[in-house]
Amino acid sequence: MAGILFTSRRTRSQILRRSREIASALTRHGLGWLMVRVGLGGFVPFERGWFGHEARETPYTRAEHLRMALSELGGAFIKLGQALSTRPDFVPPEYVVELSKLQDSAPPVPFDDICQVFCNEIGQLPEKIFDEFNPQPLASASIGQVHTGKLKNGQPVIVKIQRPDVAGQIEEDLEILSGMAEWAEAHTAFGRNYNLPALVDEFAFTLRNELDYQREGQNADRFRRNFAGDPSISIPRVYWEFTTDRVLTLQRVGGIKVADMSALDAAGIDRHIVAENSVRIMLREVFEFGFFHADPHPGNFFVQPDGSIAMIDFGMVGRLDVNMMESLLRIGMAVGRQDAERITDEFFAIGMANANVKRKALQRDLDHFISRYAGRSIKDLAATKTVDEVMAIALRHHLQMPAELVMLFRVVGISEGLGAQLDPNFKLFEFATPYMQEFWLKHRSPKAIALRVGQTALDAAELGLTLPQHISRLIGQVERGELELNVNHEGLRDFAHRLQQMVNGLAFPLLLAATIVALGFMMIVYHPAFWD
Structure with a gap:
């Protein structure tokens, strides 16, 4: 598929189908050029694409077209647009403004389906656990939806429940985005300049964290610990007995x-x-x-x-x-x-x-x-x-x-x-x-500087232990022709041999000196009893 290699456990037909959906949505909005740029040109019949959006008197800008296309694709692509809206170091200002308008909303999942997710995760239906549970969601987004309820002890709570199959859909989209980024890096200056695979990896890491509701609960607990005793802020309590990777139950705040x-x-x-x-x-x-x-x-x-x-x-x-x-x-x-x-x-x-x-x-x-x-x-x-x-x-x-x-x-x-x-x-x-x-x-402060200098000395000591081994490996790679160098020196092998001898001679004094410095700073900073 346009030279892109996918390694997901999702079937190839699923990947191809979703890739066509992406290409179709983007080309409908005149963004076929973008598909060509990131390696999905094989799905675009002609670069500018065809138009299926509602016409208006003032033509849509490219930024508006991109926002509309991402909104149509939903799921990971709405999240991607929102993420790009926070990266003015990566996208031009007009795109930042337009993509910031993306709203992460989605039609509610039928209540029976949501109850099934809850039951699969917690082991019981909501009515068995809560004194009250509102079947109408307070909010519905691309990953999950939020319901209000009340525990048996009368405590008002909000319950965040993940949409069925959303994790698989997002992984499919991330697989496609990763393939596009790798292709663009290998074949375009645009991809190389911005290291697109690394950006997609960052986005994927953040999005996968959002899929893990236990991690969100852990974040809430950490904020509670950090701000304990601070009267200017309150953090809701997590009810861990009713929380899993796909269900999060929190104290409701008003x-x-x-x-x-x-x-x-x-x-x-x-x-x-x-x-x-x-x-x-x-x-x-x-x-x-x-x-x-x-x-x-x-x-x-x-x-x-x-x-x-x-x-x-x-x-x-x-x-x-x-x-x-x-x-x-x-x-x-x-x-x-x-x-x-x-x-x-x-x-x-x-x-x-x-x-x-x-x-x-x-x-x-x-x-x-x-x-x-x-x-x-x-x-x-x-x-x-x-x-x-x-x-x-x-x-x-x-x-x-x-x-x-x-x-x-x-x-x-x-x-x-x-x-x-x-x-x-x-x-x-x-x-x-x-x-x-x-x-x-x-x-x-002197103590902070001493700690950093001591750590640097310890790092130097570790380097002294491993440096001869690393240089030996490097020399071996050069001799076996496994390492390409941009220089050609007739005496390289002799020079490398002399370098290794020199390093071997310096390694022990370097290690000893670094260790002495490290121990000295540790004594100054921690001042153990035997020092006196």
């Missing part, structure tokens, strides 16, 4: 939607307090826990009478590991010094920029970007505008932004917009400054 300004005013709630609480929660998630709610649209946050926030929907979360936080710190320091060269170095070091990126052009744009902000007070900065400029640079230079970083930028932008909506005088950067300063000092 309140006023955070973006309903008229309702907040009618209830006499101080909107400035709500703005501070919502942004404070986000800042603690990012700087304190490195674990944040990555789907912060207003429907997932409810304001309580005291101005505190109740949070729901934990299927999409972001994680910032130590390495990413360290990279952000180094980039932040380089920005403060107006050192565009160091920022460029960091982009290459963390894999945002690959060999196809023109280094000098990227550095020039970064230098222009940071010079415009030199000397300006942080309270005068707008997070959304700053992030948009960074994303424009990423798009222009084909940078591959880590998914976690893109999610973080999105969360910051939404938080700033919500804060300004709640209180027009609210400035996110000004409010966030103390949190950023505390985080900076925490990660630049």
Whole structure:
């Protein structure tokens, strides 16, 4: 099929049928060129395709056609469109705006079918477990639908139940998307510049997590632990006895939607307090826990009478590991010094920029970007505008932004917009400054630096142990002709032999020195009793 290899356990006829559906939907909307670009040209009778959409006086744009096609395809493709709408580093602004209009809704599954899924997972029908269970769904989406109920003890709950066979359908779509991405990478500059297989893998990982309701429950529990004792936020309890991979039962929370300004005013709630609480929660998630709610649209946050926030929907979360936080710190320091060269170095070091990126052009744009902000007070900065400029640079230079970083930028932008909506005088950067300063000092304290240096020394010790073995393997590959090199040196073998002898001679001193340094820093940091 157009040179694409599929390895799914789904039958070839299923894959072919779904591929034709995809090609048909896209070509109906004049997107046959896209099918040719990603390797499904064999399904397109002519590149521009045929049209079956409703006509209108003003012609539809390509972005509108793509949104309509993805909406028709449903399932994973709606999720794909929503994911692309959060990637301004990858798609042009007009597509971001249009794809953000995609609504993940679907006709409800018949109640008997939903009850069967529940019974298969929990072992009993809903009426045996709940005192009340509403057969009409509160919401119905492409993966599952939500019903309200009440436990035997009177506790109101919401029950999220997965649609029958949705997992198999999504895996089929992911298989097709993966094949298209691999074909495009192998045959087009577009695919190579953006490393499409990696992007599809990220999307597949996120979507499979959304299919696992137990993981969503675990995320909710982690948020509850992180914010235990914080009166500004409440997280619903998970009822694990009624939760599986395909059923999630949560305490039901109420309140006023955070973006309903008229309702907040009618209830006499101080909107400035709500703005501070919502942004404070986000800042603690990012700087304190490195674990944040990555789907912060207003429907997932409810304001309580005291101005505190109740949070729901934990299927999409972001994680910032130590390495990413360290990279952000180094980039932040380089920005403060107006050192565009160091920022460029960091982009290459963390894999945002690959060999196809023109280094000098990227550095020039970064230098222009940071010079415009030199000397300006942080309270005068707008997070959304700053992030948009960074994303424009990423798009222009084909940078591959880590998914976690893109999610973080999105969360910051939404938080700033919500804060300004709640209180027009609210400035996110000004409010966030103390949190950023505390985080900076925490990660630049002598103890934190000593720990990192000690870890680096231990890593060096491990490298000293394994380096001769790796070099020996490399030399063997060269001698057997298994490794292609872009140089041809007459004395390569003799040089490699001398290199191996030199490394063998250095390995033990290197290992010994690194171990001594590591132990020294461990003594300083942990200060064991025998040290005295």
